[in-house]
Amino acid sequence: MTTSSPSPPDYEALLRTAGVRITRPRRTILKILGEAGDHPDALEIFRRASVIDPSISLSTVYRTMRLLEEKGAIHRHAFGGGPSRFEQADQGHHxxxxxxxxxxxxxxxxxxxxxxxxxxxxxxxxxxxxxxxxxxxxxxxxx
The missing domain is CATH 3.30.1490.190 (Ferric-uptake regulator, C-terminal dimerisarion domain)
Structure with a gap:
């Protein structure tokens, strides 16, 4: 049985309340993450975001993902010891x-x-x- 996908959380509001500035690259990363129907790793998020904004750096993706994880907005998984992959934290247990x-x-x-x-x-x-x-x-x- 597959879980249903809720609407994406307001990552921008979460980061703003944490005192993080929402830059154009960060907004693009948040959009990609909010729309992800899969469990992308940081490199995949970077690839998707770079299509929209070629100025995005991989380090910005890593920093943004770390902040979201620290705030409990996303879960990090290392399936089979592979690269860390991410998903929204508010999806309910599965x-x-x-x-x-x-x-x-x-x-x-x-x-x-x-x-x-x-x-x-x-x-x-x-x-x-x-x-x-x-x-x-x-x-x-x-x-």
Whole structure:
């Protein structure tokens, strides 16, 4: 089951309240991130933003992503030890399946998996505070 995509957060307002100046390059980066339907890494965000504004630097992308992560607006993932990839933090809990051949990331939520994790933690004498589930998979070949 795939999660639905909510409207993008107001990254500009968040950064302004943190005292960060919203420059034209930063506004372009925020637009790209807000419209991303995938889990882009910093280089991909840079590539997309450079199409709109060739003056954008990769260091501005990294600084902006760091600020957004510090403010809790985005989550950073390093799927399989690869480059850090980002997603909006306000999407609600979900897990990820990563296609090891293409790098595609599929979001899903399973009540059965959530219940099983809770059951296992309880049996071991724990309450889950936080968890992250990543499944690494390969597409089945059609017979």
């Amino acid at each position: 897990d990820h399946l990563i296609d090891i051949d293409t790098g595609a990331v599929v979001e899903f939520r399973s009540d059965r998996i959530e219940a099983l994790q809770d059951e296992i933690a309880r049996e071991l004498g724990y309450d889950i505070v936080f968890h992250r589930l990543e499944l690494y998979a390969r597409k089945r070949r059609q017979a």
